[in-house]
Amino acid sequence: MTETSSRPRTDVHTIARMSARAAERYGERLASRHLHDGSWQETTYAETGAEIDAIARGLIALGVQAGDRVGILADTRREWTLSSFAIGAAGGVIVPVYPTNSPRECQWVLGDSGARAVICENPAQAAKIASVRAQLPGLGHVILIDGDVGTDAELTLDELRGRGASVDTETLEARRSAVAPDDVYTIIYTSGTTGPPKGVVLTQANAMAACEMIREVAVLREDEVSYLFLPLAHIFAQSTMLASFELGTSIVYYGGDTKQILPELMATEPTYLPSVPRIFEKLYGAAMKMRDAGSEEDQARFDAAVRVGVQVRQMQERGETVPDELAQGFERAEENLYSRVRGLFGGHINQALSAAAPIAPEILEFFYACGVLVVEAWGMTETTALGSLCTPDHYKFGTVGRPAPGVDIRIAEDGEILVHGPNVFREYWNNPSATAETIVDGWLHTGDLGRIDEDGYLSITGRKKDIIITAGGKNLTPANLENDLKQSPFISQAVMHGDRRPYPVALITLDVEEIVPWARERDLPEDLAELAREPQVVALIQGVLDDANAHYAQVEQIKRFVILERDLTIDDGELTPTLKVKRSVVGERYAEVFESLYA
Numbered sequence: 001m002t003e004t005s006s007r008p009r010t011d012v013h014t015i016a017r018m019s020a021r022a023a024e025r026y027g028e029r030l031a032s033r034h035l036h037d038g039s040w041q042e043t044t045y046a047e048t049g050a051e052i053d054a055i056a057r058g059l060i061a062l063g064v065q066a067g068d069r070v071g072i073l074a075d076t077r078r079e080w081t082l083s084s085f086a087i088g089a090a091g092g093v094i095v096p097v098y099p100t101n102s103p104r105e106c107q108w109v110l111g112d113s114g115a116r117a118v119i120c121e122n123p124a125q126a127a128k129i130a131s132v133r134a135q136l137p138g139l140g141h142v143i144l145i146d147g148d149v150g151t152d153a154e155l156t157l158d159e160l161r162g163r164g165a166s167v168d169t170e171t172l173e174a175r176r177s178a179v180a181p182d183d184v185y186t187i188i189y190t191s192g193t194t195g196p197p198k199g200v201v202l203t204q205a206n207a208m209a210a211c212e213m214i215r216e217v218a219v220l221r222e223d224e225v226s227y228l229f230l231p232l233a234h235i236f237a238q239s240t241m242l243a244s245f246e247l248g249t250s251i252v253y254y255g256g257d258t259k260q261i262l263p264e265l266m267a268t269e270p271t272y273l274p275s276v277p278r279i280f281e282k283l284y285g286a287a288m289k290m291r292d293a294g295s296e297e298d299q300a301r302f303d304a305a306v307r308v309g310v311q312v313r314q315m316q317e318r319g320e321t322v323p324d325e326l327a328q329g330f331e332r333a334e335e336n337l338y339s340r341v342r343g344l345f346g347g348h349i350n351q352a353l354s355a356a357a358p359i360a361p362e363i364l365e366f367f368y369a370c371g372v373l374v375v376e377a378w379g380m381t382e383t384t385a386l387g388s389l390c391t392p393d394h395y396k397f398g399t400v401g402r403p404a405p406g407v408d409i410r411i412a413e414d415g416e417i418l419v420h421g422p423n424v425f426r427e428y429w430n431n432p433s434a435t436a437e438t439i440v441d442g443w444l445h446t447g448d449l450g451r452i453d454e455d456g457y458l459s460i461t462g463r464k465k466d467i468i469i470t471a472g473g474k475n476l477t478p479a480n481l482e483n484d485l486k487q488s489p490f491i492s493q494a495v496m497h498g499d500r501r502p503y504p505v506a507l508i509t510l511d512v513e514e515i516v517p518w519a520r521e522r523d524l525p526e527d528l529a530e531l532a533r534e535p536q537v538v539a540l541i542q543g544v545l546d547d548a549n550a551h552y553a554q555v556e557q558i559k560r561f562v563i564l565e566r567d568l569t570i571d572d573g574e575l576t577p578t579l580k581v582k583r584s585v586v587g588e589r590y591a592e593v594f595e596s597l598y599a
Contacts, residue, residue, distance in 0.1 A: 014204040016179035018245050019085040023049025026248040033268060034078045035255035040268065045248065048082070055086035055157065057164025057172055062117065062141055066091030066175060069113045069187065072233070073097040073106065073129070074121035078253050079145045079157060080232045081241055083119045084186075091175040092116075094186040096233035098577050099125060100570045105197075107132035109189045110139055112430060113199055117141035119157065126152040181205035187429050188235055188381050199429030200381045202235075207242060209422035210384040213404040214243040217391050219353065220272060222247050227270035227346075229254040229261055231577045236355055239385035240274050262344060269346040277359035278579050280352070280374055283344055284363045285489030285514065305333035309369025341370035351392055353377055355385075356578040358460060360483050361398040368397070376400045378460060382444055383407075384423040388458045399457035409458060415449040416464060449477075466583060468499045476504060476556055484548040489514040490540060493568045493575075495586050496558060497594045505597040506561040507590055508541055509568055529565035538563065560597045564590075 013021065022031075026045040033040050064070060070087045072094065074080050087094045095113045097106055099121065106128050110118060117140060120126040129142055130152035143160055144153040155163075185207045189197035214220055220243050228251050230237035244251050252268045254261060261279065291302045312330045315322050322330070342349065352367075352374040359376060367374045375390035378400035388409060390401035403409045407421035424444045427435040438445055449462045462477035469475055478496035485494040485508070492511040498504035515537065516526050524534055531537050541563060549557040568574040574585050587594070 013208065014088075014179050014181060014183075015085075015185050015207045015242065016088040016091065016176050016183075016204065018242065019049050019052045019089060020176065022245045022248060029248055030250045031245075032078055032081070032251045032253060034253040035264075043078070045245075051082050051161075052085045052089060053172060054161040054164050055082055056089035056175075057167035058160035058162070059086060059090040059092065059117070059164075060167045060171060060175065061163040062160065064090055064092050064116060066178060067093060067184070068116040069093045069095045071095040071097050071110050071113070071115045071118035073099060073101075073118055073125045074145060074232075075099045075256055076228060076230065076232045076237060076253060077121070077145075077256070079121075081251070081253075083145075083157070084232075084238075084241075085245075088179070088185065089172065089176045091179055093184045096186065096188055096238075098231060098233045100577060101128075102573075103128040103131045107135050108197065109199075111136055112189075113187050114138050117143065119143045119145065120153060121145050123147045123150060123152060126150075179204060181208070184426075186238075188233070190381050198431055198434055200235075201426045201429050202381075202384055203426055206384045206423055206425060209406065210239050210386050211243050211246045213386050213406065213423065214239065215247060216405045217389065218393075219351075219389065219391065220244065220247055220249055222249060224249040224272045224350070225252060225268070225270045225348075226250070226272045226274065227252045227254065227265060227268060228274070229258070230274060230276065234356075234577055235381045235385040236274065236379075236578070265346045266343065267346075269348045271348050271350045273345065273349055273352040275352060275354055276356045276578050277354050277363075280354055280359060280363055280367070281486055282489075282511075282513075283341075284366060284487070285511070286344075287341060287366065289489055289514070302337065304329070305337045306366055306369045308333055309338060309371075310365055313368060313371070338370040341367070342372055345372055351375065353389070355379065357580050358479050358483050360487050362487065364397045378448075378458065379404075380446060380448075382425045382438070382446070383419055383421070384425070386423055387417075387419055387446075390457075396453075396455065396457045399453070399459045401458065402456045403458070409452070410443075411450060411452060412445075414464075415451070415461065417446045417448045417450045417458070417460075419444040419446060468496065468504065470498055470501060470503065470555065478504075481548055481552060481556065481558060482506075484551065485544060488541075488544040490518065491544065493581060495568075495581055495583065497587065497597075501598060503559040504556070505594060506545075506558045507564055507586065507593065508561050509564045509566070510537070512567065528567075532563040532565045562593055562597060564593075 022045050028044045028046060030042055031045040031048045032043050070092045072080055072083050084094050095115050097109050118129060120142060126142055126144055142153040144156045149156055181204045183204050184201055185204045186202050187199040189199050226240055226244060228237060228240060232238055252270055254264055291299055308329045312322055312326060349372050354374055355377045364374050373392060375395045377389035379385045379387040386404045388401045388403050410418050412418055420443050447464050448460055449464060450458050450460050452458050462479055466478060467475055468478055482494040482496055485491050490511055491508055493509040495507040496504050512528055515531060519526055519531055545558060570577060574582055
């Protein structure tokens with residue numbers, strides 16, 4: 001018989017009880033580090049648990065009832081974590097809102113979920129809510145993390161803590177203990193590359209299953225320090241947050257400026273880095289820029305060092321004796337290259353995990369040669385972040401690993417990946433038709449295409465909706481060639497186009513951090529719009545395209561391209577918060593540009 005949330009169950013471990021349990025188990029262990037007024041502040045699990053309880057009491061005093069939805073509209077920061085655990089402890093349901101969302105998008109998420117309250121990072125975020133408040137009749141409270149309360153918000157997070165003094169410990173514990181595994185933990189609205197966002201309902205049991213999977217495969221160990229810059233509104237970052245509290249590891253919250261990610265990595269020296277491919281691509285691009293600046297002899301030594309690094313580390317993993325000559329070359333490369341690359345990560349990285357989009361195997365092999373193991377994982381919001389993953393003990397570059405413990409994966413006749421397991425979501429909020437289309441006979445139809453090799457490793461080959469069928473009937477997977485193009489430090493985004501067209505074309509955007517210094521060295525304009533038309537830049541990109549095309553059949557090759565005068569952005573709705581291209585948006589917005597390539 002299924003337990004209901006009306007009966008206290010102190011013996012059941014849920015996310016609602018996680019922060020209290022962490023405070024009890026880990027006490028004075030370091031829970032987090034965050035930047036405050038230019039210096040890194042440290043907080044223990046005991047201190048963190050007390051802060052969470054104070055906010056939870058404040059929410060109860062405010063009138064938040066069990067099952068009420070409460071939004072969080074803020075960047076990745078410590079207060080996001082405190083607020084989310086507090087909402088759960090009060091029996092509420094967390095509704096993350098991406099801080100890059102427009103007022104209209106905020107209205108959709110808060111309105112569709114029926115949010116009772118929202119916690120906003122600052123007055124600017126609160127102003128978004130104020131501008132659409134008339135369309136949110138069910139929203140009763142706007143709470144501010146930073147800044148002064150004005151017309152857009154009624155109280156600050158500190159004031160909310162103060163209100164909680166009227167709620168006793170027994171009331172809070174009753175709320176927390178009443179939460180059952182089948183109760184909703186969060187409703188996460190998929191940023192999606194197509195269509196309006198759908199609210200993915202994840203239960204307490206879904207989230208706990210994901211934490212147990214992470215424990216079992218040792219993605220995180222108890223002595224790890226995680227650097228967290230990914231948006232906590234996304235399940236990928238949340239899974240790291242939850243697993244950290246479950247295992248008692250430390251989280252370093254980044255300071256909020258994406259340009260400071262690398263300096264902060266070096267300053268905080270984390271051991272675990274969950275990331276999207278773009279960060280690794282930029283690090284790789286910086287290394288390749290260093291290589292290309294050398295003479296032909298230096299470049300040859302660089303390439304040889306990478307080959308030696310891969311060979312020696314593979315021999316060490318197999319327990320084989322490394323020949324003296326090879327070992328000497330490895331030691332020289334350690335001083336000249338490997339240690340410098342590891343230093344970019346802070347020098348103590350045990351493992352880095354790349355997810356949310358494909359990454360080129362060459363990049364993974366380069367970091368592996370230098371002693372930084374970057375492995376891939378695959379999952380969705382609908383699978384509570386986890387589907388399959390590579391681990392330090394079991395990995396194969398170019399794949400996203402084997403199924404997570406307790407997860408079954410199979411490939412349908414049309415190549416679609418199907419998933420079954422305790423981490424698979426319950427339903428789409430207020431959308432039974434979408435739920436029925438996505439979960440069929442207990443199996444989640446992911447929309448991703450893949451294959452499983454003889455060793456059980458899964459490879460993602462594309463998205464069903466992203467497949468390009470040329471006018472000649474050839475099926476093309478754009479992600480492969482796009483990823484090859486993005487290995488160039490000068491290319492930020494590449495979007496392949498050509499459905500029902502005679503041949504593929506591409507929209508290219510320039511990486512401003514790389515192309516401007518390159519242009520300066522050649523006395524070229526530094527304005528991105530001018531550089532997009534500059535013949536030398538066009539020739540540079542043509543060379544990159546020629547190299548990439550050489551690895552594909554003639555029918556798959558991109559025949560023409562155009563360089564956009566600016567980069568694609570999250571704010572303009574062209575990228576998801578995890579930097580995936582929204583193809584439908586780009587295709588519609590730049591339809592005339594694509595059309596011109598077929599003139």
